Amino acid sequence: MSNNLNNRKQKISAVFDLVASGYDNPSLRFFPFCADALIHFIRPPSASKILDVATGTGAAAVAAAQTIGPNGRVQAIDLAEDMIEKAIKNVDKMALNNVDFHVMDAEQLEFKNDYFDAVMCSFGIFFLPDMNTALSNWLRVLKPGGQVAFTIFGETAFKPMADLFRSQIEEYGVVFDDAAWQALKHEQDCQDLLEAAGAVDIRVVEKQMGYHLNDASNWWDVIWNSGFRGYIEQLNPEQLSDFRTKHLQSVSELVTDKGLWMDVSVLFAGGKKTIDN
Numbered sequence: 001m002s003n004n005l006n007n008r009k010q011k012i013s014a015v016f017d018l019v020a021s022g023y024d025n026p027s028l029r030f031f032p033f034c035a036d037a038l039i040h041f042i043r044p045p046s047a048s049k050i051l052d053v054a055t056g057t058g059a060a061a062v063a064a065a066q067t068i069g070p071n072g073r074v075q076a077i078d079l080a081e082d083m084i085e086k087a088i089k090n091v092d093k094m095a096l097n098n099v100d101f102h103v104m105d106a107e108q109l110e111f112k113n114d115y116f117d118a119v120m121c122s123f124g125i126f127f128l129p130d131m132n133t134a135l136s137n138w139l140r141v142l143k144p145g146g147q148v149a150f151t152i153f154g155e156t157a158f159k160p161m162a163d164l165f166r167s168q169i170e171e172y173g174v175v176f177d178d179a180a181w182q183a184l185k186h187e188q189d190c191q192d193l194l195e196a197a198g199a200v201d202i203r204v205v206e207k208q209m210g211y212h213l214n215d216a217s218n219w220w221d222v223i224w225n226s227g228f229r230g231y232i233e234q235l236n237p238e239q240l241s242d243f244r245t246k247h248l249q250s251v252s253e254l255v256t257d258k259g260l261w262m263d264v265s266v267l268f269a270g271g272k273k274t275i276d277n
Contacts, residue, residue: 009105012127013079015230016056020082022225023057024090027218030209030264034151035059035122037207039067041268042149047071048117051141053106053134053150054078054124058087058099064120065096075111077104107134111141118142121150126183127227135197142273148199154206154265155185161219161262164250165228172243174234190269199271209266212259216251219260220244 016023023031038060044050046069052061055076065074076099078084084101091099104110106121106128119138128134138148166176184190187204194202213219223232235243254260 027221149270
């Protein structure tokens with residue numbers, strides 16, 4: 001792996017270690033909502049062996065473990081060790097004993113070929129420097145006929161707040177490169193990626209998983225406890241205070257009598273490993 005790729009992964013991992021303690025904040029409840037929907041999309045039978053890539057605080061791992069029952073098993077991986085520590089606590093809280101956690105690179109899986117019934121990734125594939133290599137590796141560890149599935153954010157997700165965030169934080173000299181979470185935002189993008197990896201029986205479904213936040217302060221909870229945090233960490237304390245005031249003032253203008261609508265457009269994409277080998 002090149003140093004550049006290594007550095008990118010380390011930076012992403014560091015951001016998610018930073019937000020691990022607040023990742024389960026109620027304002028980010030789309031994570032467990034979408035985890036449940038991802039399991040429904042896969043519909044794994046009981047006693048399945050499932051790999052959860054980029055598990056975060058374990059929302060999808062918990063949903064999978066509950067679905068497949070005590071005779072099944074979930075292997076959950078992440079590079080962010082603080083995320084895994086929080087995930088272990090969440091699994092213990094649910095009294096589940098069929099989940100194992102590993103610090104592992106999603107592009108370099110340490111599992112044998114043809115082992116899992118399903119591989120899933122909830123909002124993590126777009127952070128990987130080489131999504132094609134990663135997806136090919138995920139298919140490698142699948143049994144023939146096994147399913148691979150992932151979720152990504154659609155084109156309208158978090159807008160217009162995310163657009164305001166970008167335009168305003170760039171005024172402070174923060175470089176807002178092509179946001180990773182928008183790397184795959186169209187159905188065709190997912191279709192092409194799965195086809196290139198060799199998946200068959202591909203399907204992509206878009207769902208609106210959004211909800212109303214109470215006010216602009218809840219939007220700040222989303223920023224502070226998610227990948228957006230990586231951008232505001234580049235500000236000094238004075239800049240951060242100034243940016244927060246200006247940004248939330250702009251976002252407050254979007255609040256209606258129903259609250260602040262947060263669009264969470266999500267694409268559920270999946271396919272199968274070919275049976276003929």
